[in-house]
Amino acid sequence: MYSEKVMDHFMNPRNVGEIENADGVGEVGNAKCGDIMKMYLKIENDIIVDAKFKTFGCGAAVATSSMSTELVVGKTVEEALKITNKAVAEALDGLPSAKMHCSNLAEEAIRAAIEDYKRKNGLLGECDCAAACGRRCDDVHHDHGYDEDDDE
Amino acid sequence: MGEKLIYMDHAATTYVKPQVVEAMLPFFTEKFGNASSIYTIGRESKKAIEESREKVSDAIGAQAREIFFTGSGTEADNWAIKGVAYANKSKGNHIITTNIEHHAVLHTCQYLENDGFEVTYLPVDENGLVTPQQVADAIKPNTILITIMFANNEIGTIQPIAEIGAIAKEKGIYFHTDAVQAIGNIAINVKDMNIDLMSMSAHKFYGPKGVGALYVRKGVKLVSFIHGGAQERGRRASTENIPAIVGFGKAIELATANLDEYNKKIMALRDRTIDEITKKIPFVKLNGHREKRLPGNVNLSFQFIEGESLLLMLDMKGIAASSGSACTSGSLDPSHVLLAIGLPHEIAHGSLRLTFGDENTDEDVNKLLEVLPVIVERLREMSPLYENVKRGNKNV
Amino acid sequence: MGEKLIYMDHAATTYVKPQVVEAMLPFFTEKFGNASSIYTIGRESKKAIEESREKVSDAIGAQAREIFFTGSGTEADNWAIKGVAYANKSKGNHIITTNIEHHAVLHTCQYLENDGFEVTYLPVDENGLVTPQQVADAIKPNTILITIMFANNEIGTIQPIAEIGAIAKEKGIYFHTDAVQAIGNIAINVKDMNIDLMSMSAHKFYGPKGVGALYVRKGVKLVSFIHGGAQERGRRASTENIPAIVGFGKAIELATANLDEYNKKIMALRDRTIDEITKKIPFVKLNGHREKRLPGNVNLSFQFIEGESLLLMLDMKGIAASSGSACTSGSLDPSHVLLAIGLPHEIAHGSLRLTFGDENTDEDVNKLLEVLPVIVERLREMSPLYENVKRGNKNV
Ligand SMILES: Cc1ncc(COP(=O)(O)O)c(C=O)c1O
Ligand SMILES: Cc1ncc(COP(=O)(O)O)c(C=O)c1O
Ligand code: FES
Ligand code: FES
Numbered sequence: 007m008y009s010e011k012v013m014d015h016f017m018n019p020r021n022v023g024e025i026e027n028a029d030g031v032g033e034v035g036n037a038k039c040g041d042i043m044k045m046y047l048k049i050e051n052d053i054i055v056d057a058k059f060k061t062f063g064c065g066a067a068v069a070t071s072s073m074s075t076e077l078v079v080g081k082t083v084e085e086a087l088k089i090t091n092k093a094v095a096e097a098l099d100g101l102p103s104a105k106m107h108c109s110n111l112a113e114e115a116i117r118a119a120i121e122d123y124k125r126k127n128g129l130l131g132e133c134d135c136a137a138a139c140g141r142r143c144d145d146v147h148h149d150h151g152y153d154e155d156d157d158e
Numbered sequence: 159m160g161e162k163l164i165y166m167d168h169a170a171t172t173y174v175k176p177q178v179v180e181a182m183l184p185f186f187t188e189k190f191g192n193a194s195s196i197y198t199i200g201r202e203s204k205k206a207i208e209e210s211r212e213k214v215s216d217a218i219g220a221q222a223r224e225i226f227f228t229g230s231g232t233e234a235d236n237w238a239i240k241g242v243a244y245a246n247k248s249k250g251n252h253i254i255t256t257n258i259e260h261h262a263v264l265h266t267c268q269y270l271e272n273d274g275f276e277v278t279y280l281p282v283d284e285n286g287l288v289t290p291q292q293v294a295d296a297i298k299p300n301t302i303l304i305t306i307m308f309a310n311n312e313i314g315t316i317q318p319i320a321e322i323g324a325i326a327k328e329k330g331i332y333f334h335t336d337a338v339q340a341i342g343n344i345a346i347n348v349k350d351m352n353i354d355l356m357s358m359s360a361h362k363f364y365g366p367k368g369v370g371a372l373y374v375r376k377g378v379k380l381v382s383f384i385h386g387g388a389q390e391r392g393r394r395a396s397t398e399n400i401p402a403i404v405g406f407g408k409a410i411e412l413a414t415a416n417l418d419e420y421n422k423k424i425m426a427l428r429d430r431t432i433d434e435i436t437k438k439i440p441f442v443k444l445n446g447h448r449e450k451r452l453p454g455n456v457n458l459s460f461q462f463i464e465g466e467s468l469l470l471m472l473d474m475k476g477i478a479a480s481s482g483s484a485c486t487s488g489s490l491d492p493s494h495v496l497l498a499i500g501l502p503h504e505i506a507h508g509s510l511r512l513t514f515g516d517e518n519t520d521e522d523v524n525k526l527l528e529v530l531p532v533i534v535e536r537l538r539e540m541s542p543l544y545e546n547v548k549r550g551n552k553n554v
Numbered sequence: 555m556g557e558k559l560i561y562m563d564h565a566a567t568t569y570v571k572p573q574v575v576e577a578m579l580p581f582f583t584e585k586f587g588n589a590s591s592i593y594t595i596g597r598e599s600k601k602a603i604e605e606s607r608e609k610v611s612d613a614i615g616a617q618a619r620e621i622f623f624t625g626s627g628t629e630a631d632n633w634a635i636k637g638v639a640y641a642n643k644s645k646g647n648h649i650i651t652t653n654i655e656h657h658a659v660l661h662t663c664q665y666l667e668n669d670g671f672e673v674t675y676l677p678v679d680e681n682g683l684v685t686p687q688q689v690a691d692a693i694k695p696n697t698i699l700i701t702i703m704f705a706n707n708e709i710g711t712i713q714p715i716a717e718i719g720a721i722a723k724e725k726g727i728y729f730h731t732d733a734v735q736a737i738g739n740i741a742i743n744v745k746d747m748n749i750d751l752m753s754m755s756a757h758k759f760y761g762p763k764g765v766g767a768l769y770v771r772k773g774v775k776l777v778s779f780i781h782g783g784a785q786e787r788g789r790r791a792s793t794e795n796i797p798a799i800v801g802f803g804k805a806i807e808l809a810t811a812n813l814d815e816y817n818k819k820i821m822a823l824r825d826r827t828i829d830e831i832t833k834k835i836p837f838v839k840l841n842g843h844r845e846k847r848l849p850g851n852v853n854l855s856f857q858f859i860e861g862e863s864l865l866l867m868l869d870m871k872g873i874a875a876s877s878g879s880a881c882t883s884g885s886l887d888p889s890h891v892l893l894a895i896g897l898p899h900e901i902a903h904g905s906l907r908l909t910f911g912d913e914n915t916d917e918d919v920n921k922l923l924e925v926l927p928v929i930v931e932r933l934r935e936m937s938p939l940y941e942n943v944k945r946g947n948k949n950v
Binding site: 470 | 563567569570572575579583584591592596624625626628629631632657658659664757764778780781783793794796798862869874875
């Protein structure tokens with residue numbers, strides 16, 4: 007079900023933990039649907055120099071958390087915002103279709119952490135706020151393991 | 159992984175015992191005749207089926223002609239429930255069940271609700287039990303069927319089946335029980351327990367997959383579910399799956415002959431596992447009734463962690479287990495059973511089911527007790543929910 | 555009997571090929587994991603199922619996701635017909651079929667007639683054929699399904715499936731075909747033939763019993779038949795019968811790879827049998843179309859004798875065959891198929907079906923040609939009907 011890369015990032019997750027006095031912290035997800043991701047960013051001169059995470063969730067959730075911390079480090083804030091869940095999934099050699107939504111979590115955690123950084127630094131434009139975490143349980147977990155085009 | 163696999167998921171399915179495979183094998187190659195045929199190898203197939211039917215009826219205290227082979231436990235459930243419902247709809251349209259049934263029962267009931275039937279889903283207590291009184295109270299003049307599972311597949315809780323059977327009998331209402339988890343694992347006598355219909359499946363007691371059986375008490379009004387040829391006395395069409403039916407018979411014969419000893423053995427593994435894990439690991443809860451539970455079933459919730467991650471890490475250590483977390487299936491809600499016994503979503507997500515069987519040993523449990531605490535701790539260290547606890551805030 | 559069995563009843567069922575048994579075996583014992591489980595042996599099971607699904611879809615020109623495994627060919631027929639009927643009843647309630655379908659189709663249609671559907675049973679000609687024109691003429695505004703078998707199990711007649719498919723497509727009506735006798739025996743491409751749903755069963759082409767498959771073209775509206783767990787993408791519940799599914803895949807792969815050669819071989823046996831028997835034995839008639847027939851099918855009616863007696867005597871000589879006589883099943887009427895092609899009852903009773911397969915040889919046919927005339931003559935000598943003939947009265 008999972009690629010070797012997913013299993014590697016699951017069994018040996020990179021950057022687990024917290025950053026004290028992080029410049030941005032984002033927490034997304036909902037324990038109710040079985041996934042919460044918390045992302046910590048250290049940002050210097052608009053560049054992400056360190057990232058750490060904590061995740062409550064499935065193998066895909068842990069692996070995408072791990073991969074996204076690797077992807078953001080060294081990027082500017084604007085570059086990091088362009089990282090999509092698809093990019094995270096691709097970097098892991100793909101995810102099973104029922105698990106694609108777990109990669110949304112990573113994308114949103116990055117956004118939430120950056121938003122927190124922007125807010126703390128007075129960089130937030132007026133209407134960015136709602137966009138950060140529009141993810142809701144019901145949106146993500148709509149399917150029951152069936153395929154998209156099946157009628158039942 | 160190189161290591162020996164430690165399989166602790168016997169409620170999901172079992173391997174097929176060598177004696178069972180051996181009994182099946184001739185029917186693939188030499189004795190392959192269609193049981194409807196009148197020539198020698200056809201008659202041999204017919205005979206093999208009837209011998210198997212007798213083994214099944216002997217094991218549950220029924221008559222051979224009350225046993226019908228099906229293609230799965232799920233098919234038996236579908237047939238029993240739809241079959242009784244449609245055959246008796248002139249008498250009423252109300253069905254009583256519980257909210258912790260297997261999906262084979264629940265989804266069938268939901269299908270019937272869409273077709274004009276009315277279904278009462280009895281709630282269970284925190285141990286997963288319904289009471290005979292609850293059943294009695296739910297009966298209405300239009301009730302035609304009570305369907306309550308013998309033992310639950312997730313938390314192992316065993317229902318008061320004989321008492322419910324007695325109530326059903328007194329009121330003249332058909333009583334079906336899904337005994338897929340129970341049969342071959344605990345002693346059942348359909349007559350003593352007043353069971354009218356009972357679903358079984360071979361792959362839960364070292365028989366093959368893809369073969370089930372439905373016990374239908376003589377006299378029960380039931381319409382057919384799979385229409386076609388005249389197999390199974392005209393009640394369940396399809397060329398008989400002779401190797402699998404033979405395997406069913408052999409497996410139930412072996413299971414019944416050896417039941418007490420088998421139970422004693424796996425109960426010891428179960429009890430030791432429950433005792434030691436709850437002692438060794440904090441923030442853990444046993445799900446299901448402590449005594450009224452299947453001999454091989456352990457179901458525990460570990461707070462702050464998620465089941466799929468737990469399973470994957472156990473798998474890396476060579477241990478196969480299962481979970482009630484929705485993340486294993488990618489669906490919305492965790493197990494309806496764990497929610498029904500009152501677990502909050504996030505705790506239900508952290509559940510682990512270990513079901514012991516034939517080949518498990520004390521060493522297997524040792525290995526589990528060695529690796530599980532480390533894995534739980536490791537996942538908790540990764541969990542944002544656990545931080546709060548370590549900071550002294552226990553109301554996460 | 556001591557003698558080698560000469561099996562000439564491959565349309566009833568086949569032995570399972572050694573390569574197929576070999577492919578299945580590991581899944582009983584070592585690789586027994588439940589395909590819904592996420593640990594290693596569970597994922598291996600899942601993978602085996604998906605590989606098998608691809609073999610099936612490759613064999614018929616479908617996509618893997620259009621194949622759903624079932625517990626039998628009969629279940630596939632029941633599911634296809636009831637599934638389309640109930641899913642589309644808001645559009646109409648009329649179904650078109652023929653009067654020579656297998657009971658799996660006929661009895662399902664009759665069940666639906668009791669539930670408010672209207673069914674047209676098209677008559678066939680003396681060869682067992684329906685014409686595309688008959689189908690076109692039977693279509694009404696409320697027609698939702700056409701279900702016509704690919705090839706008949708008794709007389710072997712092959713219907714003009716592609717032409718009927720084209721009509722169905724043009725009219726926007728779902729087209730199901732019961733291809734249980736055809737698949738693995740003649741080439742089928744569901745896309746070229748405009749087939750929307752197609753039933754298959756492994757035990758007719760050297761695969762195991764108790765496993766079928768339904769091809770469902772992407773987009774077809776179909777309700778589920780067996781409700782329960784989320785197996786088969788949520789459309790057919792039951793723990794997957796992995797050994798059998800693997801066997802299905804292996805068997806269809808072998809059958810397809812070898813189809814032309816296989817056909818040539820058994821056609822030669824068929825044609826020689828037909829030619830020589832009709833030459834050697836008087837008062838005999840070939841049933842079914844002479845050319846448009848399954849490569850292995852011979853169906854003959856011998857006047858003045860009864861099928862069961864014939865089969866029993868053949869069995870004593872070590873030859874296994876089948877008959878359309880009702881006496882073999884204990885029911886009143888002889889085969890509905892033989893009656894539908896216009897045979898009088900007494901002639902239908904005297905029918906013999908020989909269906910050739912893989913292991914049959916020219917020597918087998920020699921043996922048959924040696925014993926059959928003797929048996930027929932012996933039974934005729936016993937028959938009061940034959941007396942009249944011998945007395946010169948041919949209008950029996
Ligand atoms: C034409 C036809 N349809 C359906 C079936 C039923 O298949 P199964 O025996 O696998 O249920 C058969 C054979 O029995 C058949 O010949
Ligand atoms: C309680 C219960 N009922 C029904 C079933 C369905 O049986 P099968 O998988 O044979 O269809 C299962 C197991 O899967 C079960 O545990
Ligand atoms: S976290 Fe629940 S499915 Fe990934
Ligand atoms: S003669 Fe005995 S059943 Fe027909």
